[in-house]
Each structure stands twice: as C-alpha cells, then as structure tokens.
Amino acid sequence: xxxxEEFLESxxxxxxxxxxxxxxFLAEKQVAVTLSDIENAFEKADRTTLYRxxxxxxxxDIVHQIGDGTGITKYALCExxxxxxxxxxxxxxxxxxxxxxxxxxTEHKIPQIKVPDGFVSENVNLVVKGICDxxxxx
Amino acid sequence: xxxxEEFLESxxxxxxxxxxxxxxFLAEKQVAVTLSDIENAFEKADRTTLYRxxxxxxxxDIVHQIGDGTGITKYALCExxxxxxxxxxxxxxxxxxxxxxxxxxTEHKIPQIKVPDGFVSENVNLVVKGICDxxxxx
DNA sequence: CAATAAATGCACTTCCATTGCATTGGTTAT
DNA sequence: ATAACCAATGCAATGGAAGTGCATTTATTG
Numbered sequence: 001x002x003x004x005e006e007f008l009e010s011x012x013x014x015x016x017x018x019x020x021x022x023x024x025f026l027a028e029k030q031v032a033v034t035l036s037d038i039e040n041a042f043e044k045a046d047r048t049t050l051y052r053x054x055x056x057x058x059x060x061d062i063v064h065q066i067g068d069g070t071g072i073t074k075y076a077l078c079e080x081x082x083x084x085x086x087x088x089x090x091x092x093x094x095x096x097x098x099x100x101x102x103x104x105x106t107e108h109k110i111p112q113i114k115v116p117d118g119f120v121s122e123n124v125n126l127v128v129k130g131i132c133d134x135x136x137x138x
Numbered sequence: 139x140x141x142x143e144e145f146l147e148s149x150x151x152x153x154x155x156x157x158x159x160x161x162x163f164l165a166e167k168q169v170a171v172t173l174s175d176i177e178n179a180f181e182k183a184d185r186t187t188l189y190r191x192x193x194x195x196x197x198x199d200i201v202h203q204i205g206d207g208t209g210i211t212k213y214a215l216c217e218x219x220x221x222x223x224x225x226x227x228x229x230x231x232x233x234x235x236x237x238x239x240x241x242x243x244t245e246h247k248i249p250q251i252k253v254p255d256g257f258v259s260e261n262v263n264l265v266v267k268g269i270c271d272x273x274x275x276x
Numbered sequence: 277c278a279a280t281a282a283a284t285g286c287a288c289t290t291c292c293a294t295t296g297c298a299t300t301g302g303t304t305a306t
Numbered sequence: 307a308t309a310a311c312c313a314a315t316g317c318a319a320t321g322g323a324a325g326t327g328c329a330t331t332t333a334t335t336g
C-alpha cells in the first residue's frame with residue numbers, strides 16, 4: 001500500500017483513499033474494466049468520482065483506454081512495456097467473445113502497418129477477438 | 139439502379155425506395171458513415187428506418203460495422219475483397235484525426251497476428267489513426 | 277487557525293443505440 | 307379483385323454511457 005502511495009506521488013497524483021482503492025482494484029484485475037465494473041465494485045462511491053479518477057489516471061499516463069468494439073470503453077493499468085503515452089506505441093488487446101473480457105497483451109508487439117501513399121500513421125489500435133485461454137480450456 | 143435492385147434481391151433483401159436510396163448513398167460515399175450522417179442526408183426519413191435498414195444490410199452481409207475509437211459506430215459497404223462475413227477476415231480501417239473520417243483499406247491486408255498459447259483468434263479489428271491523404275496534402 | 281485549492285458527491289444534460297407499438301404498403305392466395 | 311398477411315416504416319419512448327456545473331467536503335499551505 002505504501003508502495004502504491006509512493007508510486008502515485010511519483011506520477012504527480014495526489015493520494016486519497018478512493019484513489020488507492022481504485023488503483024488497487026485495477027491492479028488486482030487481470031483484465032480491462034469498464035466504468036460500470038468499477039461502479040459495481042465501489043457502490044458507496046459516486047460514479048462521477050470514479051469517472052474523474054480514471055480520467056486523472058489517464059492524464060498521468062498510468063491508465064490507458066481501450067475500445068474493444070463492444071461500444072463500451074474499457075480501462076487498464078499501464079504495465080511494464082506499455083508505453084501508451086508514446087503515440088507510436090502499438091496497443092494489442094485481446095477480446096474474448098465468450099466471457100466478454102478484454103486483456104492487455106503488452107508483450108505481444110505487432111509489425112509496423114503499411115498505409116497507402118499520402119496517409120500518415122500516428123497510432124494503431126489492434127484488437128484481436130476470439131476465445132481466451134480460460135474459456136478455451138474448459 | 140436496376141443493378142442495385144437485382145443485387146439486393148440476390149442478397150435476399152426486399153427492395154424498397156428507401157433501401158435503394160440508402161444503398162446508393164453508401165455506395166457514393168468513399169468513407170464509413172455514422173447513422174447521423176445518413177440521417178442528415180435523408181431528413182424526411184425517420185431515424186428508426188435508417189437504423190433498421192443498416193441493421194438489415196448488416197445481417198445480409200453487405201454492410202459492416204466499424205468501431206474507430208470515436209465512440210460512434212460507423213458503417214461501410216462491403217466491397218470486393220471485403221469478406222467480413224468470414225470470421226477470419228482482417229478488417230483494416232484508417233481513421234483521420236484531422237477530418238475525423240474513416241476509410242476502408244480493404245486492399246491492405248495485414249499479417250496473421252500471433253496470440254499466446256490457449257488463446258484462439260477468430261477475428262481481428264485493426265484501426266490505424268493518423269492523417270489521411272486529403273488532409274496531409276494540404 | 278484562516279485561506280485556499282483540490283477532491284468528492286449530487287443533479288442534470290446530452291448523445292447514441294435500441295425497442296414497442298401503431299400504421300402503411302406491398303404480396304399472396306382464394 | 308379483394309381479403310388476409312407479413313414486412314417496412316414512422317412515432318414515441320426507453321436505456322445506457324459519457325460528460326458537465328455547482329455545492330460541499332476534505333486536505334494543504336501560509
């Protein structure tokens with residue numbers, strides 16, 4: 001817990017009880033979560049607080065947003081190897097069509113994508129859909 | 139126009155004036171459009187009709203949906219080379235951060251993405267973001 | 277302890293997606 | 307041709323998620 005506090009401070013994020021809890025929640029989750037997921041986990045807290053906390057985390061580059069095609073934006077902690085603050089970083093995510101969970105595959109880099117002449121690639125969003133390891137193992 | 143009629147019939151879609159117009163609209167557009175775009179183009183028609191028409195087109199595999207990260211779903215006609223009814227087809231789209239338009243790059247195939255053991259890849263959604271040819275040429 | 281600034285909570289708004297139901301319009305069978 | 311039927315359309319309403327304004331609480335600083 002102390003470690004989290006120091007980490008947040010190092011990222012220029014003021015430490016509050018709520019923020020510690022939300023960070024802890026994200027860290028324990030192995031998958032990307034929606035705002036509703038967080039909401040359900042902290043029913044005492046107001047939705048706005050959770051929303052703004054996530055936004056703060058995003059601005060300070062410790063959380064990144066994922067659009068996995070479900071229409072609902074999900075969030076995940078940036079881990080080692082996730083350089084999402086860098087525009088050219090490739091975000092590879094896996095969305096399970098069975099359990100509906102989205103997982104960060106930060107260790108799986110993808111090759112540079114070629115685009116036609118005249119187009120300038122700044123950022124790539126790649127979502128692989130299928131069956132995750134938990135669901136395929138059943 | 140006769141060609142469109144025959145095409146729709148061949149896809150098991152009942153031909154109506156509205157459907158012909160919407161198909162024509164999509165065919166003329168070179169970019170993926172939102173429901174609002176269609177709505178603006180056909181102010182006389184009801185939003186629901188446009189919505190359901192697009193859904194019908196989707197079910198019959200002549201239109202596919204694109205989530206480009208803007209949060210608003212876009213739609214585009216499936217063209218030659220677009221086999222979006224096939225699960226393993228790779229959808230490559232380009233989203234311009236300047237003009238906000240999304241373009242289908244069906245001719246640009248991308249290599250098979252490797253996923254970790256236990257994961258089964260069924261479908262890949264790839265959106266490249268940057269500046270499109272029109273905007274970069276300014 | 278006072279003054280200030282940030283964080284939280286509440287209420288409200290907006291936008292898009294979606295559905296139920298009534299109505300219209302086109303197709304088919306008698 | 308007409309009745310019966312089913313699909314398409316239009317209208318109204320709902321729901322969910324994102325986002326904003328403002329009051330209040332909490333924390334920090336002088």
